[in-house]
Amino acid sequence: MTNITGRVREAFRGDQRVDADALIARLDAVRRFLTAVDGLLPDAELVPAHTLVERAGTRLALSRDHTVVALAGATGSGKSSLFNALAQLELSPVGVRRPTTGVTHACVWGPLEGANRLLDWIGVLPRHRFVRESALDADDETALHGLILLDLPDFDSVQRSHRLEVDRLLGLVDQVVWVVDPQKYADRVIHDSYLREFHRHRDVTVVVLNQADRLTPAELPRVLDDLRRLLDTDGLTGVPLLSTTAIDPAGMVGLRGAMERTVAERQAALRRLAGDVDTVVAGLDELVGSARPAGGPDDTAVDGLNRALAGAAGVPAVTEAVEQAYRHRAGAATGWPLVRGWRRLRPDPLRRLHLPGPTGDQTDPAESLVAATSVPDPTAAQRSALGLAIRAVADRAATDLPAAWPGAVTSAARSRLGDLPDALDRTIAGTDLGLGRRPLWWRIVGGVQWLVTLAAVVGLGWLVLGYALRALGLPALDNPMVGQVPLPTLLLLGGLLAGLLVAALTRPVVRWAARRARARAEQRLTAKVARVGDEYVLTPVRVVLGSYAQARDALRDAARR
Ligand SMILES: Nc1nc2c(ncn2[C@@H]2O[C@H](COP(=O)(O)OP(=O)(O)OP(=O)(O)O)[C@@H](O)[C@H]2O)c(=O)[nH]1
Ligand SMILES: [Mg+2]
Numbered sequence: 001m002t003n004i005t006g007r008v009r010e011a012f013r014g015d016q017r018v019d020a021d022a023l024i025a026r027l028d029a030v031r032r033f034l035t036a037v038d039g040l041l042p043d044a045e046l047v048p049a050h051t052l053v054e055r056a057g058t059r060l061a062l063s064r065d066h067t068v069v070a071l072a073g074a075t076g077s078g079k080s081s082l083f084n085a086l087a088q089l090e091l092s093p094v095g096v097r098r099p100t101t102g103v104t105h106a107c108v109w110g111p112l113e114g115a116n117r118l119l120d121w122i123g124v125l126p127r128h129r130f131v132r133e134s135a136l137d138a139d140d141e142t143a144l145h146g147l148i149l150l151d152l153p154d155f156d157s158v159q160r161s162h163r164l165e166v167d168r169l170l171g172l173v174d175q176v177v178w179v180v181d182p183q184k185y186a187d188r189v190i191h192d193s194y195l196r197e198f199h200r201h202r203d204v205t206v207v208v209l210n211q212a213d214r215l216t217p218a219e220l221p222r223v224l225d226d227l228r229r230l231l232d233t234d235g236l237t238g239v240p241l242l243s244t245t246a247i248d249p250a251g252m253v254g255l256r257g258a259m260e261r262t263v264a265e266r267q268a269a270l271r272r273l274a275g276d277v278d279t280v281v282a283g284l285d286e287l288v289g290s291a292r293p294a295g296g297p298d299d300t301a302v303d304g305l306n307r308a309l310a311g312a313a314g315v316p317a318v319t320e321a322v323e324q325a326y327r328h329r330a331g332a333a334t335g336w337p338l339v340r341g342w343r344r345l346r347p348d349p350l351r352r353l354h355l356p357g358p359t360g361d362q363t364d365p366a367e368s369l370v371a372a373t374s375v376p377d378p379t380a381a382q383r384s385a386l387g388l389a390i391r392a393v394a395d396r397a398a399t400d401l402p403a404a405w406p407g408a409v410t411s412a413a414r415s416r417l418g419d420l421p422d423a424l425d426r427t428i429a430g431t432d433l434g435l436g437r438r439p440l441w442w443r444i445v446g447g448v449q450w451l452v453t454l455a456a457v458v459g460l461g462w463l464v465l466g467y468a469l470r471a472l473g474l475p476a477l478d479n480p481m482v483g484q485v486p487l488p489t490l491l492l493l494g495g496l497l498a499g500l501l502v503a504a505l506t507r508p509v510v511r512w513a514a515r516r517a518r519a520r521a522e523q524r525l526t527a528k529v530a531r532v533g534d535e536y537v538l539t540p541v542r543v544v545l546g547s548y549a550q551a552r553d554a555l556r557d558a559a560r561r
Pocket of ligand 2: 079080081092093094100101151152
């Protein structure tokens with residue numbers, strides 16, 4: 001699986017500008033990603049993305065004219081000294097007791113009003129906010145108008161609260177100036193826990209070697225080279241590295257110039273957020289893959305599902321009953337009239353399943369609304385076959401998806417499992433099984449049977465009457481002859497024989513037609529059951545696959561610088 005966000009450029013972007021609209025589009029893409037995966041992926045994996053969307057929205061809404069720069073570093077490196085030197089006022093106490101600064105101090109260049117909402121959000125207490133706006137030096141300071149400089153507590157502090165405060169603020173500020181000193185510039189904590197973590201924020205990172213006055217002119221370049229090498233190892237190749245002396249105004253020129261450029265560009269906030277989007281996208285990368293997933297479950301798995309659904313719905317029992325019912329009903333309509341009544345006494349096989357009764361005897365409309373049939377409940381084997389078929393559908397649909405998704409697909413496939421039995425039952429009850437109309441040939445054969453039976457009855461009556469007259473000594477009836485056989489005898493025997501013959505000829509036709517009726521019913525039931533499977537199993541799966549595709553596209557858009 002290739003990394004789709006590999007296109008997030010890792011190279012140092014230096015002074016490359018970030019377009020505000022493009023950044024907002026990327027943030028929208030992250031938001032779209034979150035909407036698409038809502039409820040499908042573990043929340044814990046999405047926390048950074050939610051935090052980013054929330055923070056970025058607030059930061060951009062609060063002020064785009066201010067640049068929030070934080071001085072961060074180990075205790076004693078000279079953050080407060082640099083803060084005061086830049087402000088040219090003693091605003092943040094500098095001390096020999098370590099650590100000195102316990103709460104963040106802020107200095108605002110320009111009017112405080114605009115910056116106050118930003119500082120409220122960042123969480124700097126009003127009593128630690130200062131304004132660098134003096135009538136005397138107003139012109140000198142205009143280059144820094146819009147700067148909000150923060151003096152942070154030490155991040156390597158023995159005070160846990162200091163570290164928490166630093167970590168919180170580092171997530172909110174636009175630019176970080178990392179202050180190191182000649183003694184501790186190589187400390188593991190700053191490199192491993194902080195600088196390395198900021199490699200995606202290179203374009204809003206400045207490193208300052210303070211207390212340069214403590215080094216000889218020969219030592220300074222060596223230390224700077226060494227520090228540059230360490231920064232390269234941290235992934236911070238190309239970040240500005242300056243030396244400063246907080247206690248000497250001449251040693252502040254470089255840093256002040258860098259601050260002025262940052263403020264003039266008004267880019268730090270956008271670059272910071274762009275770096276945040278890069279970090280979030282890289283973190284989410286493994287949640288989506290490169291292969292475009294299938295639009296839905298494959299045909300083999302769907303066929304398997306439909307077979308399992310048909311089994312669980314009792315389709316075989318119903319089709320068997322359809323065949324029997326056809327024979328039963330055809331027998332009752334075309335059989336020898338003398339035994340038809342006896343046939344009718346036997347219950348109709350479909351009636352036993354509470355499915356539509358014998359021809360012409362459709363259940364009344366109110367009753368037909370009641371869905372429940374008496375089709376036998378699925379056996380344990382059928383239920384487990386259905387479970388396996390649903391699983392197979394989910395597995396096949398999720399084949400190409402990254403590890404976080406198959407679980408969501410399986411849950412979706414099973415999400416309406418509880419509703420399936422009722423839905424299947426309603427479907428079976430609502431399916432026209434094709435036995436509603438009495439075929440014309442039944443009536444014709446039935447009519448013929450009546451006719452030949454009538455002939456036999458007439459013949460019998462005639463003969464009985466003849467015997468009776470003879471027994472009573474009355475004048476005998478005239479028996480017309482047909483060939484050698486008297487007509488009444490011919491009517492009786494011929495009628496009986498013809499009835500038996502018609503019944504014998506009809507029987508195989510009924511059997512054949514019953515099988516056809518069964519096949520037709522099976523086709524209809526299978527189609528209806530497949531529709532239930534589509535609605536209750538496949539559609540939820542397709543929804544998740546659709547969400548995945550949306551999430552994947554959204555993350556691609558978010559990765560695009
Ligand atoms: N020689 C020299 N001393 C400095 C310089 N910068 C700071 N110092 C001294 O270093 C000590 C610590 O300075 P602070 O500014 O309090 O250091 P910090 O980084 O704010 O320390 P915490 O508030 O404890 O995190 C003080 O005694 C400063 O006078 C510098 O550039 N040169
Ligand atoms: Mg301090």
